[in-house]
Amino acid sequence: NWLRGLDLFYYPCFGSLMLAFFAANFHFTTAMKVSVTAGLLLSSCCAVVSAVLTADMSEKAPHLADVGVRLAWGLLCGSMAQYIGAQLGQALFLWNSWSAVCGSAYICVWLARRWTYQALETSS
Numbered sequence: 001n002w003l004r005g006l007d008l009f010y011y012p013c014f015g016s017l018m019l020a021f022f023a024a025n026f027h028f029t030t031a032m033k034v035s036v037t038a039g040l041l042l043s044s045c046c047a048v049v050s051a052v053l054t055a056d057m058s059e060k061a062p063h064l065a066d067v068g069v070r071l072a073w074g075l076l077c078g079s080m081a082q083y084i085g086a087q088l089g090q091a092l093f094l095w096n097s098w099s100a101v102c103g104s105a106y107i108c109v110w111l112a113r114r115w116t117y118q119a120l121e122t123s124s
Contacts, residue, residue, distance in 0.1 A: 003120055006052065009045040010113045016041045017106040024098035035098045042105060049116055050078070056120060 016038035023031040054074065061067045085108075092100035 003117055006049060006113075006116065009048050010109065013038070013041050013045045013109050014106065017102050017109065021099055021102040021106065024102060031098050035102055038102060038105070042109065045109070046112075049112070050074075053116065053119065 016034070020031065020035040020038040023034045028034075054071065057070050057074070058067045061070060088104065089101050092104055
């Protein structure tokens with residue numbers, strides 16, 4: 001199934017976020033570097049998944065104008081989610097350092113994987 005090809009992007013994110021979470025909990029000196037690496041993997045995974053969802057969404061639009069409206073809504077919702085995520089990340093970092101940030105990012109990636117598969121399976 002081609003949907004399972006997205007796991008090539010999700011599983012490294014899961015692994016790096018778990019590693020960063022444990023590095024922060026055990027107070028390793030490299031916790032910040034591991035967390036930054038996990039963030040880079042997470043952003044590349046989000047870019048690929050966004051491209052796949054955009055292609056799927058534009059393929060199903062009946063008219064070209066509908067594609068533009070759908071992409072604009074996707075851009076608006078993505079921008080709001082990025083802003084909320086940045087504010088949440090700052091608050092979590094102040095509350096409990098990198099472990100809270102990596103733990104909440106792991107949960108969000110797990111939910112995003114689940115919802116992405118549900119959206120792509122129902123549309124095909």
